[in-house]
Amino acid sequence: MADFGLLGGEGAFKANLMNLRNRRQEIIASNIANVDTPGYKARRLEFEDVLRESMPVGDELPMARTGRQHMPMPRQFPMEGEMQEVETMIPKGDQNSVDLEQEMARQSANQLLYNYAAQSMSGQVSQLRMVIQGSNGQ
Numbered sequence: 001m002a003d004f005g006l007l008g009g010e011g012a013f014k015a016n017l018m019n020l021r022n023r024r025q026e027i028i029a030s031n032i033a034n035v036d037t038p039g040y041k042a043r044r045l046e047f048e049d050v051l052r053e054s055m056p057v058g059d060e061l062p063m064a065r066t067g068r069q070h071m072p073m074p075r076q077f078p079m080e081g082e083m084q085e086v087e088t089m090i091p092k093g094d095q096n097s098v099d100l101e102q103e104m105a106r107q108s109a110n111q112l113l114y115n116y117a118a119q120s121m122s123g124q125v126s127q128l129r130m131v132i133q134g135s136n137g138q
Contacts, residue, residue, distance in 0.1 A: 006128055013051075014121045016079055020047045021114040023081070028107045031098050038094035042103070047081030 005011070024045045034040040086097050 007124060011121065011124055014117055014124070017051065017117045018114060018121065020045070020051075020079070020081055021110055021117060024110050025107065025114065027083075028103055028110065031103050032100065032107070035096070035098045035100050035103075038096060040096050040098060042086040042098045044084045044086055045081040046084060047079065050079050050081065 007015075024047075027043050027045050031042045
């Protein structure tokens with residue numbers, strides 16, 4: 001398992017989430033760009049289930065490794081999503097499966113969630129910076 005540095009596992013989780021959301025945004029943009037391409041199959045990047053499985057359940061305490069020989073923790077970064085092709089519910093004569101309205105809605109939702117993750121990461125970095133500056137007496 002990689003060392004997560006000063007931001008720890010929480011920071012690594014947020015960075016991974018931001019990378020996945022960025023990748024999803026690129027795929028959505030590609031789908032939109034190909035809305036008129038005959039035979040193009042829209043793609044989706046699904047990763048929420050993988051991230052959900054990595055989170056502790058309820059009152060479960062997080063697992064910690066105190067030695068290199070210990071079993072690895074379940075949270076391994078970076079996590080990757082699963083790419084899927086989408087079949088359209090709207091029959092088109094050109095076999096293109098891109099629904100422009102759906103893609104635009106997905107793009108907006110993904111952007112909002114990316115911004116939330118970025119703000120959360122920024123807050124974590126700000127707190128760390130405050131602790132470091134406070135310990136130096138500045």
